[in-house]
Amino acid sequence: SQKIEQNSEALNIQEGKTATLTCNYTNYSPAYLQWxxxxxxxxxVFLLLIRENEKEKRKERLKVTFDTTLKQSLFHITASQxxxxxxxxxxxxxxxxxxxxxxxxxxxx
Amino acid sequence: GAGVSQSxxxxxxxxxxxxxxxxxxxxxxxxxFWYQQALGQGPEFLTxxxxxAQLDKSGLPSDRFFAERPEGSVSTLKxxxxxxxxxxxxxxxxxxxxxxxxxxxxxxxxxxxxxL
Numbered sequence: 001s002q003k004i005e006q007n008s009e010a011l012n013i014q015e016g017k018t019a020t021l022t023c024n025y026t027n028y029s030p031a032y033l034q035w036x037x038x039x040x041x042x043x044x045v046f047l048l049l050i051r052e053n054e055k056e057k058r059k060e061r062l063k064v065t066f067d068t069t070l071k072q073s074l075f076h077i078t079a080s081q082x083x084x085x086x087x088x089x090x091x092x093x094x095x096x097x098x099x100x101x102x103x104x105x106x107x108x109x
Numbered sequence: 110g111a112g113v114s115q116s117x118x119x120x121x122x123x124x125x126x127x128x129x130x131x132x133x134x135x136x137x138x139x140x141x142f143w144y145q146q147a148l149g150q151g152p153e154f155l156t157x158x159x160x161x162a163q164l165d166k167s168g169l170p171s172d173r174f175f176a177e178r179p180e181g182s183v184s185t186l187k188x189x190x191x192x193x194x195x196x197x198x199x200x201x202x203x204x205x206x207x208x209x210x211x212x213x214x215x216x217x218x219x220x221x222x223x224x225l
Contacts, residue, residue, distance in 0.1 A: 004151075034213065043113075043200055043216030044152065089151055096165060097142070097214065099151035 002028045004100040006090055012106045013080050021075040021103045023090030030092035033066055033073050038087045038102065047088075048075075080107045111135075113217035115201050121223045122191045130186045130220045132201030140204040141184050142214065143176055147197045155199075158184060159207060191224045198222075 007022035023033070032051045036044035050057045050066045050073070057064045063076040077084050085107045090100040114133040122128050134141050140159055144152035145168075154168040160181035169176070173191075178184040188195055198219040206212035 009149075036214075041218075043202075043218050044214075045216070046213035049213060091214075096154050096157065096167075098154055099144070101149075101151045 002026070002092075002098060004028075004090060004092060004098060006088075006100040006103045008103055009101070010104040010106065012108055015080060015082060015107050015109050017080055019077040019080045019084070019105055019107070021088050021090075021105065023073040023075070023100055025071050025092055028071075028092055028094055028098075030094045032093050033064075034091040034093065034097075035062075035064060035073075035075050036089040036091060036099075038089055044089055044099075077105075082107045082109050113201055113203055113215050115199075115217035115220050117220055118218065119221050119223075121225065123225055124191060124193060126191055127187065127189045128191055128222060130188075130199050130201075130222070132184045132186070132203075132217060134182065134184070134201070134203030135205075135215055136182075138203035138205050138215070139181075139207050140212075141178060142202045142204075143184070143186050144200040144202065145170075145197045146200055146219070152200055155186070188222075191222075193224050196222055196224045 003026045005024045013019040034049045035047045038044040048064045061078045065074045087102040089102045143155040146152045156176045157165040158178045173189045175187045198221045200219045202214035202216045204212045
């Protein structure tokens with residue numbers, strides 16, 4: 001069955017450092033991959049989309065990579081700030097859009 | 110409207126009651142999705158509409174769950190004879206794209222259902 005794994009449930013990073021989150025998947029061939037941010041009690045908010053033929057995408061302090069051979073995406077936040085603390089969700093788009101469990105990121109001041 | 114609107118934001122139901130959750134998508138958005146999110150988990154796909162047509166309902170957990178979008182705009186997710194395991198946040202999302210697998214999703218704030 002289709003499976004998405006996000007590397008850890010929670011990640012603590014010191015302010016100013018780069019946070020790297022991992023998304024791995026099996027038994028799926030997504031047309032593209034998305035990353036969302038979700039704050040407590042709120043709906044997910046779209047951050048970035050990367051297509052299967054793209055290796056890397058950047059937006060301000062965010063960078064996403066997509067390796068269809070490894071079936072993995074990495075999501076980086078550079079110069080992290082306490083305001084970046086949230087849950088980050090990976091989503092794969094194939095015949096439907098499916099989400100991982102998310103990684104709770106804590107940026108420590 | 111400016112964003113996806115869901116109501117009610119919070120619903121407490123006694124086991125066995127029927128509930129109806131409403132989603133008002135962004136005007137002009139063709140695609141509409143319902144997801145179920147349990148505490149500490151990611152959103153789980155329930156169903157997908159393109160305009161008024163329900164093209165995928167493979168994620169609905171049982172025949173107690175029913176969704177409709179009769180005029181291709183507002184959608185209602187109905188849960189009959191609620192059970193405790195139905196307690197979750199129900200998220201609605203819309204997209205301007207016509208294909209299920211293209212484009213970003215715009216989510217509402219969710220309806221938190223608690224079944225006692």
